[in-house]
Amino acid sequence: MVTTTATSLFFPAGFSFPTSSKTSMMLGGGSDKLGASGIKSKPTSSGGLQVKVNVQDNPKINGTMVTLKNEDEDETPLPPLRNFINQLPDMLIDPFVQEELIFSQNFSIRSYEIGPDQTASIETLMNLLQETALNHVRNIGLLNDGFGSTPEMSRRNLIWVVTRMQVLVDRYPSWGDVVLVDSWVSASGKNGMRRDWLVRDSKTGETLTRATSIWVMMNKQTRKLSKMPEEVRREIEPQFIDCAPILNEDSRKLPKLNDNTLDYVRTGLSPGWNDLDANQHVNNVKYVGWILESAPVSIWESHELSGMTLEYKRECGRHSMLQSLTAVSGDITGDLLxxxxxxxxxxxxxxxxxxxxxxxxEWKPKYANNLGSLGLIPAESS
Incomplete structure (x- = not known):
């Protein structure tokens, strides 16, 4: 009996298993209680999990029949890898696939990632974007000991920091939904990099979220911005795609908010130990949570966040004390229409x-899409 083993955590596009009664694959997560389901696993030196699916022990996986021919039968290619892995139990979802220069990853929305509206929070979506970006770098073999740093960046104590991000949310996924996140990178000027994301429903292909961001380098020791060394440029340039951003830039200037123009303020904010990433840097998603701390509950109750334009100006330390200020435009106390x-x-x-x-x-009324279809509000406002 022939056993086919994948030696890398990441599979190439179009990969299909030769026929056999046992198949080994590398996945990013798993369980030590899979044996009863005909699935055997063991840790690998790379920190992943080697999962062996024995179809003879359990030919029915997650309600879907998976048929593999014996070695004495004609060899027939199995369905594409992504389809095959999606038949595995939910705890084994999150396959990685890279097609040319666009990296894709599936995520299942967990119960602890949803909020009061029974949909994923904006922080959940932002975390998925970051996770996809890091796995993209790791997949192309450029992830070194730094958090997202390439080998040449690590030698020079350089790390990536985001300076600007723009996010547009069309619809938030719900608990149990599986979303597909596509990501790619492009050049931004001489010393920056742009990363774009497209989040879709993996079953219907519906676009859920689009995002674009600008990243530059900072010296990990001096905490000052740095030009991109030529050695680093040669590492990452082959991965650049020459294309326009997925979102048109919001060119409106962000106004200067002060004590005289604010409507709401939240004080006493401070990063905790778990808010720091592997670079001893406050995660950019934490900043999003902080600015929303001062958004009034009345907005959260009647509206949902549909878009953000963010400018990151400086980092803060573990002992920093911060204030979150918000000014609101629009009537959030009147009738929804x-x-x-x-x-x-x-x-x-x-x-x-x-x-x-x-x-x-930017916030849109909850259920605005339904109201728009009934002609209760203008289509462009839905």
Missing amino acids: DAFRVECQHLLRLESGSMVMRGRT
């Missing part, structure tokens, strides 16, 4: 007054 959209301006600053981040968020 009278307040189609709400816009907020945000400022995150140190208690000393130094700006950490500023941004703009």
Whole structure:
């Protein structure tokens, strides 16, 4: 009996298993209680999990028949790898596939990632974007000991930091949904990199979220921005795609928010130990949570966040104390049909007054799509 083993955590596009009664594959997660389901696993030196599916022991996996021919039968290619892996139990979802220069990853939305509206939170979506970006770098073999740093970046104590991000959410996924995140990178000027994402429903192909971002390099020791060394450029340039951003840039200038123009403020914010990443850097998703701390509950109750434009100005340390300021445009207390959209301006600053981040968020009425289909609000407002 022939056993086919994949030696890498990441499979090439179009990969299909030769026929056999046993198939080994590498996945990023698993369980030590899979034996009862005909699935055997063991850790690997790379930190992944080698999962062996014995179809003879259990020919029915997650309600789907998987038929493999014996070695004395004619060899017939199995379905594409992505289809095959999606038949595995939910705990083994999250396959990685790279097609040319676009990296794709599936995610299942977990129960602890949803909020009061029974949909994924904006922080969940932002974390999925970051996870896909890091796995992209790891997949192409450029992830070194730094958090997202290439080998040449690590030699020079350089790390990536985001300076600008724009996100547009068409619909939030719900618990149990599986989303497909595509990501790719492009050049941004002489010293920057642009990363784009497209999030879709893996079953229907519906676009859920689009996002674009600009990244530059910072010296890990001096905490100052750095030019991109030529050695680093040669590492990452072959991965660049020459294309326009997935979102048209929001060119509107972000206003300067101050104590005279704010409507809401939240003080006493401070990063904890678990808010730091492997670079001892506050995760950019944490900043999003902070600016939303000062958004009034009345907005959350009647609207949902549909878009963000963020500018990251400086990092903050573990002992920093911050303030979150919000100014609201639009009537959030009137009838839903009278307040189609709400816009907020945000400022995150140190208690000393130094700006950490500023941004703009856009909110649409909950169930706006349903109201628009009934002709209750203009189509462009839905």
